[in-house]
Each structure stands twice: as C-alpha cells, then as structure tokens.
Amino acid sequence: MMNAFERFGLLINDRIVRTPIAIASMAGIVDAEYVLKRADHVGMAFIGGYSIDQSTMNAAKGVTKEGNRKEFLYDNPVEELKKQMALLERSPVVSGLNLRGSAPESYAAIARSLGESVIYEIDAHCRQPAMVAAGCGEHYLKKPADLLAVVRALKSEGVTVSVKFRAGVAADDRQLTRKLWESGADILHIDLMDFGSAKLRQIRNSCPLILIANNSINTFERMREMLSHGADIVSLARKSDERTLSGLDAAISRYASEEGWYNSPKQLCRGGDIRALAFCCMPVKDCPLIPTLSRIGLPKEDYIRLKLDTVKGTPLEEGKQTCFGSLAWCCKTSSPCMFRDMTLKQLNISKKEYMRMKRELSETIMSRVFHVIPSDESS
Ligand SMILES: Cc1cc2nc3c(=O)[nH]c(=O)nc-3n(C[C@H](O)[C@H](O)[C@H](O)COP(=O)(O)O)c2cc1C
Ligand code: SF4
C-alpha cells in the first residue's frame, strides 16, 4: 500500500498533503468545523475569509447588513483565528487562513501573532464593493504594487504565502504571477472563471510556484484536465460536500496508484505545459518543441544536454531500440509504443515507475527553466 507522499509527492508548509484536493474559502461558511467534517477527503483547506483589521472588519459588518451575504464577525481577529487553528491542530488537513487586510502591516501583525504552522492566504479575490473600498480583495489586482507589498511583509515573517485571485481581472495575469513569484509567494490559488485550462497552462509556463486551480472543478474529468495543464492541487468551494470530495479523492488516488504521476502533463504537441518537455523528442522536427524552447530561452543544445545529463546513470538512459536511442526522449505511457514498452520490459521497469522517473526529469527541467526570473521582468 503506497503512502500519501509516495503517491502524490506533495509537501507544503513542511507537511505532507494527503490528496491534491482543497476546500476553498467561503466567508461565513468555511471554518474549522466545516473542514473537520470533510477532513477524510481533502488534503488542504483554506478557512475564511477572515477580516483582520478595523477597515475590513467594518466592511464585513457592512456586507452582512446589506443582507444577502454571510461573513465571520468578531471583535478580536487574533482570538478568533487562534480558536479556529486550535480546532484544526490535530487534523491531517494542511490548513490555510484566507485573510482580508487593508495594509501590509495588518498581515505581518497577524503572522507574528499566529506563527508558522498555518498558510497565509491573501484574499485578492473578493469583489464585494465594501471590501474593495476597504483596500483588499480585487483592490489588490487593480493595484498590484499593494499586493506585492503584502506578500513581502508576510515573507519577512517567515511564513508560507498563498495568493487567491480571479484570472482575467489584473491587467496581465502572466506578469502578475511573475511578480508574485519574485516577491516570494509560495502558492497561487487561481479562480479560473471561464478561462479554463489554457489560462492555467499560461500561468504554469510563467512561474514555478505551487498552483491550485479553482472554479467548478467538481468532476474527475475536470480535475484531470486541470492537473494535466499545470495544477498541483484543485480546490472546491460551492460543491465541497462530502460526496463530491470523497468521489474525487477516491478517483485521483486510484489514478495515481495506477499511473505513477498524478498530474502528468499532456504531450507538448497536444497542448501540454512545459513540464511536458520530459516527454519531448530530440529537437529534429518541425513541431511545437523548437518555438517552446526559444520562448523559454533554453537553447536547443542546452535542452539536449540537460536531458542527457539528468538521466545519466538512471534507467531512462537506456533504450537503444527507441527512436532517439534513450528513454529520455520517449513519450507518455498513454501513447502506445512497442519499442518503449519492450525496453521497459527488458529493464524490468513498470510503466508506473517509468512515469515516476519522467516526473523527476520534469522537475529538474522546471528548476533549470525557472532558476532565475528573466531580467526584463524582474525590475
Ligand atoms: C458564498 C461564498 C463566499 C466566498 N467567500 C470567499 C472568501 O471569503 N475569500 C475567497 O478568497 N473566496 C471566496 N469565495 C470564492 C470561492 O472560494 C471560489 O473561488 C469560488 O466559489 C469558485 O469556486 P467553486 O466553483 O468551487 O465554488 C466565496 C464563494 C462563495 C460562493
Ligand atoms: S518534440 Fe515530439 S513530443 Fe515534443 S512537441 Fe515535438 S513531436 Fe510532440
């Protein structure tokens, strides 16, 4: 029986994430009790949103007075959040706090009071006019410099930072994600709205951060679609009922145990993200590989060397009878190929183990591609 780390290889805030499914926050609804009822079926949860300073607490009161939205209301955010964290302390769920604050210091002060055991998620998502006017939620997407200042303030407290935002609101999502990466964010939690997996792939190809895909990911088919375009985790809010969550958990656990790489990308020529370079051929034909290499600034010769050096001394180095003389260049197991399969058989390697090794190769490629932020965008 595989353990969760062998199955998914997900470690966040120094804790193993048991399954790549998260509960996304819903103000006034998702608290510790809500999470504990669903703890057997999720790996992560973001409780909240919680308002953490006077401006946002006033805005929360205003929102509830208007009548149709729930909010968590209290006078002392530190006391309330400590209570919630204590309830979650012994749960296996890796927890985050979705927080609405109007200034970097509000976030830094909360982090100083609550410590490192929890993830701090900046709510750059809320579009309630009172919250935006208080200087949080979507305000941060219109004024990204303010958002980056909050990320930096939290990082200076040494905590793990997630940023929750809606795609398509900032002037340029790709640039925003680069800046968030540069400022030290660890996780991007993206409500993809109607943009779907093409937007996710664009973000995956822009930064090496942990990506949580959100919005109507309520079926296994949708979940796999997101995982194969760059998501590490998917999250659910409105459909975070036990039945949906447990169905997704069972399906992805089975998939990971059978296939070996739970979020394997599609091949590059089928619309995959750059992790798919692990499955790409030698750069010899007219196909999406060469334009992709030039877009990410990886010269052809470096790509060849990187793959050959990475597989050296591993079973992926073998494969004389394959197209390019090594499994390093071989396709995904979902593409049928008798030459690859014959090699795997001779080496006594299962397809699942082959996919696991391709995942390691892709991680090395990703760390090379993203070892520095391109200078034109780092200023
Ligand atoms: C009632 C309600 C309250 C929400 N409150 C928050 C919030 O406080 N902070 C936040 O980042 N997102 C909030 N969201 C957004 C959800 O986390 C999620 O991004 C959105 O519902 C889309 O995901 P879904 O299709 O899985 O519901 C809220 C959504 C709903 C429906
Ligand atoms: S190198 Fe091969 S796998 Fe990659 S895009 Fe080209 S044809 Fe597809």
Ligand code: SF4
């Ligand atoms: S041998 Fe098969 S798996 Fe390997 S590159 Fe050729 S077609 Fe793809």
